[in-house]
Amino acid sequence: MDVEALTAQMDRDRASGDAPVMVVGTAGSVGTGAVDPLPAIAAACRARGVWFHVDGAYGGVAAQVPGAPADLVGLVEADSVAVDPHKWLYAPLEAGCVLVRDPENLRAAFAYHPPYYRFGEHATDFLELGPQNSRGFRALKVWLAFKQAGASGYRQMIGDDMRLSRMLAAAVAAHPSLELGTQQLSITTFRYVPDELCGELTGEARDRALDLLNHALLDRLQRGGETFVSHAVVGGRTLLRACIVNFHTTEADLTALVEIVVATGRRIEAELRARRPHATH
């Protein structure tokens, strides 16, 4: 997020009679794990009396890990934060969670008292805290895992995932047939680049050819069943995306991933060449 553009927009809105009510910052974007300048956004919101929410669905929990992006410290200033224990807290699907600084805000927003609901003072009345009343006990699996791993266990596991992601980025950067896109938190993006193509095409034509090739590669990898990567679009380019959020992932898995991606890429290249015998790419 461009904080200068944000503040300018909020001030323009105010001046024209509109009332900005909330800003949502991102602590770990879906595609690349990018973290917004959360402390600066928090300051801009506080100065204008605007609610500051952070989408930390994936990356929020990395804040506690040494070596995490410094901007994550801005989470402490948020009015509300969304986190998904089913992502980097390793809980089985699904367990979404919203944390609010002042729980009374939830009561003020959601509480209502129809005559057919009367739970009394002794129980936590979820009807007053959100849109959902009847609900399963999702919190149990999150609580149990915390009991088992503890905060230190989580710090260890999340830190390991980030370290593995950086190792993958290094392996990709060192490989002649792969091109590194981004590495942030535990997400590494990259693409397969055949040697031949590099020499023949440049600029936009090269990017479009690589987009097509990597789309085909993504599809083949996902159907193949050996490894699973998703994709990210970064600066208009299609990249393969490896997001490590499993504490069972090891260095050997990353070595295998690189080998499988390159071998599959070569196979697709060969097929393309066989199908178009007169084309050189």
Ligand SMILES: *Cc1c(COP(=O)(O)O)cnc(C)c1O
């Ligand atoms: C996964 C994700 C979401 C969506 O969350 P779900 O609860 O899994 O549907 C929203 N924002 C970010 C940044 C995410 O990574």
